[in-house]
Amino acid sequence: MSSFWAQKAIDFEPTMKVWEEIFFKIPELGFKEVLTRKKVLELAHTFNLKITQDYGINGFSITIGEGYPHIGLMAEMDALVVPDHPNASEIDHAAHACGHHLQTVILLSTLSLYDKYRNRSLKGSVTFYFVAAEEYVDLQYRRSLKEKGSIKLFSGKQNLILEEAFKDIDVILSCHTMGKTSHPMIELNSKLSGFIHKTITFNGKSSHAAVAPHLGVNALNAMVLTQNAIALLRETFQEKDMIRVHLMNSLGGQSINAVPSKTILEGYVRSINPESLKRVNEAIDQAAIHCSQALGATCDIHDEPGYLPLIQSESLNEVLRPHALELVSQEGILDHQAGFASGDIGDVSLFIPTIQFGFSGCKGLVHGSDFYMDKSQEALVNPVILYLESIDDLLSNPVKVVEIKKSFVPTMNLVEYKKLHHID
Numbered sequence: 001m002s003s004f005w006a007q008k009a010i011d012f013e014p015t016m017k018v019w020e021e022i023f024f025k026i027p028e029l030g031f032k033e034v035l036t037r038k039k040v041l042e043l044a045h046t047f048n049l050k051i052t053q054d055y056g057i058n059g060f061s062i063t064i065g066e067g068y069p070h071i072g073l074m075a076e077m078d079a080l081v082v083p084d085h086p087n088a089s090e091i092d093h094a095a096h097a098c099g100h101h102l103q104t105v106i107l108l109s110t111l112s113l114y115d116k117y118r119n120r121s122l123k124g125s126v127t128f129y130f131v132a133a134e135e136y137v138d139l140q141y142r143r144s145l146k147e148k149g150s151i152k153l154f155s156g157k158q159n160l161i162l163e164e165a166f167k168d169i170d171v172i173l174s175c176h177t178m179g180k181t182s183h184p185m186i187e188l189n190s191k192l193s194g195f196i197h198k199t200i201t202f203n204g205k206s207s208h209a210a211v212a213p214h215l216g217v218n219a220l221n222a223m224v225l226t227q228n229a230i231a232l233l234r235e236t237f238q239e240k241d242m243i244r245v246h247l248m249n250s251l252g253g254q255s256i257n258a259v260p261s262k263t264i265l266e267g268y269v270r271s272i273n274p275e276s277l278k279r280v281n282e283a284i285d286q287a288a289i290h291c292s293q294a295l296g297a298t299c300d301i302h303d304e305p306g307y308l309p310l311i312q313s314e315s316l317n318e319v320l321r322p323h324a325l326e327l328v329s330q331e332g333i334l335d336h337q338a339g340f341a342s343g344d345i346g347d348v349s350l351f352i353p354t355i356q357f358g359f360s361g362c363k364g365l366v367h368g369s370d371f372y373m374d375k376s377q378e379a380l381v382n383p384v385i386l387y388l389e390s391i392d393d394l395l396s397n398p399v400k401v402v403e404i405k406k407s408f409v410p411t412m413n414l415v416e417y418k419k420l421h422h423i424d
């Protein structure tokens with residue numbers, strides 16, 4: 001490996017490892033990334049870099065250079081709740097079990113190296129986005145932020161879309177850990193599912209469970225019948241659509257000696273295909289409504305659109321491919337995988353040519369209590385090289401950027417996005 005950027009990244013590896021330890025030890029849940037933000041800015045300041053755009057609790061960005069092409073690079077900053085992770089915080093039991101702290105270090109390192117060693121004869125600009133709240137968790141807190149007007153939607157990128165933070169960006173590059181792999185790998189063109197967060201409240205009528213059950217309407221029975229109907233619907237799910245319906249009973253009744261008058265079924269409906277997501281969600285609504293009616297109960301259905309499926313720009317991934325091949329060779333490239341997981345990068349991919357490459361070098365289970373960085377070469381150095389070499393390719397070939405944009409078909413515009421989320 002002999003490229004200019006590869007050498008710079010390798011030389012920077014000891015610093016990256018120190019930063020990895022720092023950020024791994026300050027895990028914070030979404031919209032609470034106070035220490036993380038402070039530390040990123042403190043470290044950026046040592047390189048004389050300052051915030052260009054502040055998005056408050058949604059994050060911030062730093063821009064280098066000016067004009068077009070304008071490339072966006074993005075890191076997530078938040079942790080998730082894993083109480084039994086050895087590094088879990090006292091507040092919220094937050095831990096970096098999804099490796100978002102690696103993204104923070106990768107972006108900060110890319111930013112530092114790019115600022116110092118970039119080819120100043122190349123025209124164009126790069127904006128580095130440090131974004132809050134990717135994990136869809138801690139919803140009670142987020143609802144309180146919504147009520148106060150501090151956020152409009154539950155994730156950082158979703159709010160940045162509403163703020164039109166990516167309006168001037170031509171293409172967006174991001175990355176995410178692949179978890180544990182048997183050999184060094186880079187993943188290109190992977191798909192993520194979209195999901196709807198669904199809450200069904202079943203309403204019945206309370207009565208004495210032993211003396212007068214005939215005078216009550218059992219909301220728990222309505223829920224059980226609905227769950228059975230959903231189970232029977234599963235034979236209509238097509239494998240290619242990668243549908244998951246995972247629900248839990250978050251309220252089972254009020255008192256053990258009374259017929260339950262209110263129960264709640266809550267969870268996600270997921271699919272990789274936006275159309276089938278809509279169709280399955282409607283079928284579940286019908287099942288809930290009619291199963292409730294069959295037993296004399298009623299139900300209220302509340303849907304919150306979660307994240308939309310990630311559809312990556314294939315032509316933008318092709319810019320990364322030769323550099324990825326150089327780093328991990330053909331046997332290390334994982335191409336066109338589809339996953340059940342979801343991420344708010346999916347929402348971004350509807351508007352702008354977007355990629356999220358995967359990198360190896362971690363051990364343990366993603367979202368598990370044994371998740372750690374294992375090999376810094378794979379989890380830090382390789383992604384930084386990939387970013388820096390791709391930036392150079394894109395800035396030195398503006399026609400390529402125009403072609404990537406031309407081949408991109410937006411799935412949605414901002415008006416439709418707001419409509420989906422019931423935002424005026």
Ligand SMILES: [Zn+2]
Nearest residue numbers: 098100134176
């Ligand atoms: Zn993640």
